[in-house]
Each structure stands twice: as structure tokens, then as C-alpha cells.
Amino acid sequence: MFYAVFGHESVNQKAQNTRIISVNISVRRYQQIIQYHIRQQDLKSVLSCCRRHGQQDPSLWVQALWFCARDPRTPSKVLEEILQVIGTFESCHLE
Numbered sequence: 001m002f003y004a005v006f007g008h009e010s011v012n013q014k015a016q017n018t019r020i021i022s023v024n025i026s027v028r029r030y031q032q033i034i035q036y037h038i039r040q041q042d043l044k045s046v047l048s049c050c051r052r053h054g055q056q057d058p059s060l061w062v063q064a065l066w067f068c069a070r071d072p073r074t075p076s077k078v079l080e081e082i083l084q085v086i087g088t089f090e091s092c093h094l095e
Contacts, residue, residue: 030057038067047078050085058089 030053037045046067050060065082068074 030060034060034063038063043068043071043074043078047081050082054085061085061089
């Protein structure tokens, strides 16, 4: 069996994880999707998940904030975006 390793995942693992993510999207399991990306420490995918599914599940943005706040390498622009979105949801719920 042939395995090419990219980061911590082989090609087969990556394909299986992609299928799992697709199934989770189809049944709206956004929490599992973002947790996977957080475990992979994949900031780009964490933000993509929030942008795609954050309207359906605003708590994704809070999880992204916790993830980013723990990493000193997180660009301030990313933190600003997350806080801005969270602020938008807060103002909607206060009215």
C-alpha cells in the first residue's frame, strides 16, 4: 500500500477525513468539523468553517476565538475579524 505523508496525515487518512467532514456538513455537525480543524491546528480551515457555517451556529466563532487566543502567532487581523463577528451576533440578540 502506498502512503505519501503530508504533515501528520497520509493521503488515505486525508481522504477519509475529507469524507467524514462531508458527512458532518450534510447533517450539520459543524461542531465536529471545527474541532477537527482545531486539532489539526489549521487556522485557515477553522476560519473557513466559521465563515461558511457561523450563521447557522454562531458558537463556532467563539471556538475560533479560543483557538486563536491561545496561539501567539495568530495575526491581529484574524482576531479583529472574529471579535467583530461575535459583536454582531451579540448586538442582534440584545435587540
